[in-house]
Structures are given as C-alpha cells and as structure tokens.
Amino acid sequence: MTTTLHAHAVLLDMDGTLVDSTAVVERLWLEWAEPHGLDRDTVLDVVHGRQGHQSMSILLPERDHAVNLVENAEMLARESVEVDGVVEVPGAAELLRSLQSVPHAIVTSANVALMTARMTAAGLRIPELHITAERVSRSKPDPEGFVLAASALGFDAADCVVFEDSEAGIQAGLAAGMTVIGVGPLAPAHGPTHHVDDLTRIALAPTDDGVEIQIS
Numbered sequence: 351m352t353t354t355l356h357a358h359a360v361l362l363d364m365d366g367t368l369v370d371s372t373a374v375v376e377r378l379w380l381e382w383a384e385p386h387g388l389d390r391d392t393v394l395d396v397v398h399g400r401q402g403h404q405s406m407s408i409l410l411p412e413r414d415h416a417v418n419l420v421e422n423a424e425m426l427a428r429e430s431v432e433v434d435g436v437v438e439v440p441g442a443a444e445l446l447r448s449l450q451s452v453p454h455a456i457v458t459s460a461n462v463a464l465m466t467a468r469m470t471a472a473g474l475r476i477p478e479l480h481i482t483a484e485r486v487s488r489s490k491p492d493p494e495g496f497v498l499a500a501s502a503l504g505f506d507a508a509d510c511v512v513f514e515d516s517e518a519g520i521q522a523g524l525a526a527g528m529t530v531i532g533v534g535p536l537a538p539a540h541g542p543t544h545h546v547d548d549l550t551r552i553a554l555a556p557t558d559d560g561v562e563i564q565i566s
Contacts, residue, residue, distance in 0.1 A: 441549025
C-alpha cells in the first residue's frame with residue numbers, strides 16, 4: 351500500500367537518516383565511555399541524535415558541564431576526521447536530487463565541520479540551509495532546530511515533513527508539530543507518524559507549492 355503526503359518543505363536529519371555513520375559513532379563513544387565504567391547498552395541508547403555534551407550530561411549527571419563541553423569538542427574533532435566506513439543510507443542521494451527545487455534543510459546535532467565531513471564522505475549534496483549545533487541553544491529532543499528550519503524556509507511547522515531515525519530526533523519533530531517519517535529498522539519503536547526501512551521506499555514529486563511524498 352502506498353501512502354501519499356503533501357508538504358511545503360522537507361527537513362532532514364543527517365546521521366542514520368542520510369548517512370550511515372553508526373560504526374564510527376559507536377566505536378568512538380564506547381571508547382569514551384570505557385574509563386567511566388558505563389554500560390554499553392546505556393551509552394548507545396543515549397548518544398544517537400543528541401549533541402555530545404548533552405549525552406555526556408545524561409550519562410555523567412554529577413560531572414561539571416564545562417568538562418563535557420571540552421570533551422565534546424575533542425569528540426567532534428575526532429569524528430570529523432575519522433570517516434572511514436561512512437556511507438549513504440540507501441536512497442539518500444536520489445532523495446536529495448529530487449529535493450533540489452523544493453524548500454528543504456538539514457537539521458543535525460553535528461556541527462558544520464562534522465556535517466561537511468560525513469556528507470562529503472558519503473558523496474551527498476549538502477543543502478543550502480543547514481541547522482547545525484552552532485545555531486541552536488537546545489539539542490534534540492527539543493524541537494528548536496526544526497522550528498528554526500521551518501521559520502528560515504518561511505513555513506509553519508505543520509507544513510513540514512521531517513525525516514528522522516533516532517528517538518531524540520523523532521520526539522523533536524513531533525514536538526514541533528510536524529509529520530515525521532521514521533527511517534530505519536529501529537525507528538518504529540519511537541512512534542513516528544510513518545516509517546520506511548530506508549529511503550528507497552520514498553518517491554518525491556515537486557508540486558507548485560511544495561512536494562508530494564509517496565511512501566511505499
């Protein structure tokens with residue numbers, strides 16, 4: 351069965367949605383967690399979709415946040431150069447190609463350097479508008495980034511469709527009042543409006559006032 355949606359704008363998460371960086375993310379975060387004696391599953395449940403310093407605050411709630419900011423900067427620097435194995439999520443390049451004449455943006459917890467490194471490594475076009483960690487005061491699951499992107503594109507939140515994979519990202523999109531298409535096998539557990547295993551299940555057709563999105 352095919353579901354058809356209409357939107358004036360499309361907002362895209364990056365990690366897990368457009369690029370598969372799971373192996374790198376999990377390796378670096380587990381290396382960080384080991385000296386603290388943190389449980390592996392707990393770490394991996396927390397870190398996806400959030401800014402690093404927020405993840406550190408959740409995992410080490412009694413630690414001075416200034417230390418988290420320093421270590422997050424170090425983590426971002428490593429992530430920006432360690433991109434071996436970063437590849438596109440199937441269908442991502444075609445999705446971005448189809449969106450070239452449609453208002454759209456990336457909304458990611460990565461900073462500009464990390465976004466650029468991973469999108470480049472995956473061979474993907476970077477949208478002109480990107481809401482990165484530098485542009486928000488609150489990380490996902492707060493909806494700030496998605497609301498800011500909608501405003502920058504000139505649309506109400508309800509007129510936007512979000513593509514997201516993580517619990518934090520899906521919660522952020524829903525909290526913004528947007529339709530959320532969950533991407534990947536883990537997304538359904540987090541309650542998106544719709545779900546696809548990967549982006550090959552999406553077909554886009556630009557319209558006079560936005561885009562028609564077919565989910566198969």
